[in-house]
Amino acid sequence: MKIIKNLFDSFAILLVLVLTSKAGAQDPYIPTFTELAPGVWSGVREDNPRFPVMGTATFVISDKGVVVYDGGGSATMAERIIAKIRSLTDLPVTHVVISHWHGDHNFGIFRYLEEYANVQVVAHTFTQAVFEGTRIDYIDAYPEQIPNFKPQIEKGLEEGTLLGGDPMPDVMRGVYERILEDADMIHADNQRAKVTHATLTFDEKLTIRSGARRIELLYLGDGNTAGDIVMWLPEEKIVATGDIVVHPVPYAFNMPPKKWGATLRRIQGLGYETLVPGHGDLQRDQSYVDLLIETADSVVVQRDALVAQNIEEADAIAQIDFSDFESRYIGDSDYLAVYFDAWFKKPMAAAAFKELKNIPMVTPNREE
Numbered sequence: 001m002k003i004i005k006n007l008f009d010s011f012a013i014l015l016v017l018v019l020t021s022k023a024g025a026q027d028p029y030i031p032t033f034t035e036l037a038p039g040v041w042s043g044v045r046e047d048n049p050r051f052p053v054m055g056t057a058t059f060v061i062s063d064k065g066v067v068v069y070d071g072g073g074s075a076t077m078a079e080r081i082i083a084k085i086r087s088l089t090d091l092p093v094t095h096v097v098i099s100h101w102h103g104d105h106n107f108g109i110f111r112y113l114e115e116y117a118n119v120q121v122v123a124h125t126f127t128q129a130v131f132e133g134t135r136i137d138y139i140d141a142y143p144e145q146i147p148n149f150k151p152q153i154e155k156g157l158e159e160g161t162l163l164g165g166d167p168m169p170d171v172m173r174g175v176y177e178r179i180l181e182d183a184d185m186i187h188a189d190n191q192r193a194k195v196t197h198a199t200l201t202f203d204e205k206l207t208i209r210s211g212a213r214r215i216e217l218l219y220l221g222d223g224n225t226a227g228d229i230v231m232w233l234p235e236e237k238i239v240a241t242g243d244i245v246v247h248p249v250p251y252a253f254n255m256p257p258k259k260w261g262a263t264l265r266r267i268q269g270l271g272y273e274t275l276v277p278g279h280g281d282l283q284r285d286q287s288y289v290d291l292l293i294e295t296a297d298s299v300v301v302q303r304d305a306l307v308a309q310n311i312e313e314a315d316a317i318a319q320i321d322f323s324d325f326e327s328r329y330i331g332d333s334d335y336l337a338v339y340f341d342a343w344f345k346k347p348m349a350a351a352a353f354k355e356l357k358n359i360p361m362v363t364p365n366r367e368e
């Protein structure tokens with residue numbers, strides 16, 4: 001029964017992912033590296049939200065070693081981050097920090113433990129609780145993910161329908177074709193996905209002093225999960241946020257808007273000059289996070305008004321209106337419009353009402 005449920009969840013995840021990729025280069029595990037400050041680098045898998053989504057890596061080289069934040073959502077991605085680090089320094093990786101439990105940020109980091117002795121794996125207590133629970137079991141479906149869904153994608157292309165059965169808009173044909181092009185590589189990489197448990201956990205704040213570097217790991221409140229930690233470099237004024245911030249469209253699954261808004265305000269309060277989102281383009285000013293805060297606040301105000309009117313929850317969810325914001329995220333892109341609807345509007349509206357129930361958005365164990 002559990003396997004069936006995992007497969008179903010995996011199908012639901014893939015359905016959305018399939019809806020939200022687009023055509024381009026062959027290999028989905030190539031990071032683009034940028035030096036943000038001397039010795040501080042990001043590795044961004046471009047073209048977010050391409051399938052499979054892949055969290056951005058950030059690493060900091062000191063005169064004592066290397067601290068990595070989100071070192072790779074897949075083994076191949078991690079190997080490419082490691083190769084880049086080795087091209088820059090002979091010093092070892094000493095710490096791999098996990099921003100949150102979602103596999104696209106950590107299913108490849110076991111490769112650091114294979115390549116370097118004595119690596120500390122650092123995560124929030126909640127993240128490690130998920131790794132010890134059944135929530136993370138969705139990884140069990142990885143080896144069969146492509147064999148399960150490739151025939152459905154092929155059928156969709158042949159019949160001109162999306163996986164859910166709706167007619168396929170033109171903008172989605174290239175998305176499906178690209179997944180077929182990438183399928184062999186994704187399948188090979190999926191065989192190597194692994195959960196890596198933390199060796200060091202904390203709840204509020206942990207400071208790593210590596211040589212002259214000061215690296216602060218901060219829990220600033222719930223965002224994309226109940227255990228998101230950001231990496232803040234006070235000297236360099238660089239913050240890496242994990243999926244609390246995702247560009248160009250946020251990932252809103254189980255993201256409580258009131259708490260998210262408060263957490264975003266704390267990030268703004270750091271006074272960063274560069275922000276590394278969990279996915280998507282680097283931010284060099286505060287404007288994108290201001291837009292996120294404005295959106296979160298609007299959702300909260302609308303939700304509270306609907307609750308005050310005693311409107312049935314399903315109707316109320318449907319009435320949350322994003323039209324003041326949508327074009328500021330997606331411009332005139334039809335493709336991003338599909339993504340904005342599936343990954344932001346619908347899950348954000350649902351999460352807004354779940355937030356009122358005073359229950360955890362996600363628990364470390366699956367509800368059976």
Ligand SMILES: [Zn+2]
Nearest residue numbers: 055104243278
């Ligand atoms: Zn992610």
